[in-house]
Amino acid sequence: MSSSHPRHELDELIHAPVRLSLMAALAAADSVDFRYLRDLVEVSDSLLSKHLATLERAGYVAMRKGYEGKRPRTWLSLTPQGQRAYDRYLATLTLITSGSPSPD
Amino acid sequence: MADHEHHLTPEEALGRIQHVSRQVGTAARWHGWMWLAIAILTPVFILGTREGGLARPWHFWVALAFGATALVLTLLAWRRGVVGRPSAAVDHRATWAYAGAMVGITAIVLIWDPPLSWWFIAVALVPSVPCLVAARRILRG
Numbered sequence: 001m002s003s004s005h006p007r008h009e010l011d012e013l014i015h016a017p018v019r020l021s022l023m024a025a026l027a028a029a030d031s032v033d034f035r036y037l038r039d040l041v042e043v044s045d046s047l048l049s050k051h052l053a054t055l056e057r058a059g060y061v062a063m064r065k066g067y068e069g070k071r072p073r074t075w076l077s078l079t080p081q082g083q084r085a086y087d088r089y090l091a092t093l094t095l096i097t098s099g100s101p102s103p104d
Numbered sequence: 105m106a107d108h109e110h111h112l113t114p115e116e117a118l119g120r121i122q123h124v125s126r127q128v129g130t131a132a133r134w135h136g137w138m139w140l141a142i143a144i145l146t147p148v149f150i151l152g153t154r155e156g157g158l159a160r161p162w163h164f165w166v167a168l169a170f171g172a173t174a175l176v177l178t179l180l181a182w183r184r185g186v187v188g189r190p191s192a193a194v195d196h197r198a199t200w201a202y203a204g205a206m207v208g209i210t211a212i213v214l215i216w217d218p219p220l221s222w223w224f225i226a227v228a229l230v231p232s233v234p235c236l237v238a239a240r241r242i243l244r245g
Contacts, residue, residue, distance in 0.1 A: 097118055
């Protein structure tokens with residue numbers, strides 16, 4: 001098995017079902033509400049928080065807290081580092097699915 | 105193995121990305137339809153409350169319907185779950201331009217009390233311009 005295959009370049013932090021959905025959602029918008037993300041990805045609050053914390057620790061996601069009346073709201077967005085990581089991931093994924101061999 | 109832990113094939117990953125991007129894009133574009141609704145309703149409100157001269161009975165109902173619609177749209181915009189990139193770029197400026205145009209028209213009405221004429225119809229369309237610009241940018245993504 002050659003380690004030069006592009007699949008080895010896939011960012012493992014992103015290449016997990018829930019985190020991939022989160023990154024794809026955040027990449028498609030300026031900012032997304034926590035509750036919208038929870039309903040979109042169909043996970044519990046705690047699981048979503050866990051995955052978001054992982055992405056936040058990696059510097060991929062930024063969190064902004066605010067209020068809607070008296071209700072707390074949390075807005076999530078991709079950081080520039082997260083956007084770059086997602087773009088790289090997407091480029092690698094496209095390379096794999098197009099069947100092109102790795103240039104190296 | 106829980107669903108959130110299973111391994112994704114590259115095809116599954118791409119499919120998931122497309123699915124999520126489509127859903128988020130649709131949610132983000134909703135705000136563009138809101139701007140379009142404001143662009144259409146504002147001249148209807150301005151002209152509807154001038155038609156037939158001052159203090160006609162229907163003026164109250166036109167103003168009430170516009171106020172209620174504006175309130176509902178504002179609440180919906182406030183509670184939206186997705187802010188798209190075009191929306192984040194254009195919302196602030198469009199809101200200020202719209203508010204400025206509405207203040208200007210209110211001043212014209214209060215100071216000159218102009219009759220319903222072609223020039224006033226043209227003036228009533230001015231607040232719709234920033235709304236249409238915002239709607240176009242957001243809906244085109």
